[in-house]
Amino acid sequence: MESNELNLIELAQHFSDEDKAREFMEKLRWPDGPVCPKCGEVNNAYRLEPKPSKKNTHVRKGVWKCAGCREQFTVTVGTIFEDSHIPLNKWLLAYHLLCASKKGMSAHQLHRMLKVTYRSAWFMAHRIRYTMSQEPLSSKLNGIIEIDEAYIGGKRRVPQAGAVTPGKRAQDRLSPFAGKAPVVSVLQRGGRVQSIHMPKVTAENLRSVVTQMVHEDAHVMTDSSCVLAGALPTHKHDSVNHAAKEYVRYEDGVCITTNTIEGYFSILKRGINGVYHHVGKQHLHRYLSEFDFRYNARKVNDGERTLQAL
Numbered sequence: 001m002e003s004n005e006l007n008l009i010e011l012a013q014h015f016s017d018e019d020k021a022r023e024f025m026e027k028l029r030w031p032d033g034p035v036c037p038k039c040g041e042v043n044n045a046y047r048l049e050p051k052p053s054k055k056n057t058h059v060r061k062g063v064w065k066c067a068g069c070r071e072q073f074t075v076t077v078g079t080i081f082e083d084s085h086i087p088l089n090k091w092l093l094a095y096h097l098l099c100a101s102k103k104g105m106s107a108h109q110l111h112r113m114l115k116v117t118y119r120s121a122w123f124m125a126h127r128i129r130y131t132m133s134q135e136p137l138s139s140k141l142n143g144i145i146e147i148d149e150a151y152i153g154g155k156r157r158v159p160q161a162g163a164v165t166p167g168k169r170a171q172d173r174l175s176p177f178a179g180k181a182p183v184v185s186v187l188q189r190g191g192r193v194q195s196i197h198m199p200k201v202t203a204e205n206l207r208s209v210v211t212q213m214v215h216e217d218a219h220v221m222t223d224s225s226c227v228l229a230g231a232l233p234t235h236k237h238d239s240v241n242h243a244a245k246e247y248v249r250y251e252d253g254v255c256i257t258t259n260t261i262e263g264y265f266s267i268l269k270r271g272i273n274g275v276y277h278h279v280g281k282q283h284l285h286r287y288l289s290e291f292d293f294r295y296n297a298r299k300v301n302d303g304e305r306t307l308q309a310l
């Protein structure tokens with residue numbers, strides 16, 4: 001199947017029922033024929049057809065039997081769909097919806113669109129996000145690396161008990177970041193991004209992230225308010241001074257800016273504040289995986305992105 005056919009209408013037709021969705025998964029997962037999960041033999045299995053006339057109802061649909069080791073299996077073995085009571089076609093649609101919408105999709109919307117319970121929709125969205133979390137990078141980011149931090153979370157509505165009226169004395173003012181979750185993103189210009197929920201953004205924590213993720217030849221760019229400024233002896237490092245309204249400057253033909261990472265943060269913030277409204281801190285890393293995944297797959301169309309996720 002051509003992935004560029006994979007728009008929502010096509011999907012809705014392909015996945016109108018569970019059988020079609022299963023066929024699709026079989027083609028996708030087993031392009032060379034069924035693979036036995038036990039002995040690994042390829043294309044040496046046969047279908048077990050349910051025979052309702054013999055009251056042989058314990059055979060589920062889509063079951064294969066390996067001719068080598070006699071193991072029975074289905075295409076969902078070892079996937080997040082295994083043992084789910086939610087029909088496979090709804091799973092695939094949910095995948096597509098989450099992959100295709102730039103700012104994500106709330107469980108409420110999935111619940112309405114897929115006609116599953118809200119609990120199921122929430123569960124599905126989290127499982128899908130889990131599969132989007134990236135494997136540890138096989139190679140470090142290199143080239144021009146932009147690093148910045150953002151504070152994710154809603155506005156404070158109710159003053160905390162005992163809080164002094166804000167503004168009376170400078171030291172009593174609530175930090176604008178109070179109650180928000182710091183997120184640090186590392187972005188290779190023209191390449192990938194990876195975001196981390198970092199409960200405490202300190203120079204030490206940031207340095208260890210840079211050491212793990214960024215190649216030593218890379219050129220790191222931050223803004224001057226970043227705690228990394230002046231604290232990164234291991235890498236070439238430049239910063240733009242936002243306080244002085246400097247956003248872009250050129251040095252030896254190299255564009256020094258953090259505009260790319262800030263563009264990414266604006267999608268992330270609009271997505272989390274607009275679509276998800278409230279994200280518990282314990283789940284934040286899942287949402288970050290989702291947004292990173294979509295960004296890293298930004299150059300492919302919605303259909304291919306869905307296939308990648310699957």
Ligand SMILES: [Zn+2]
Pocket residue numbers: 036037038039040041066067068069070071
């Ligand atoms: Zn086998």
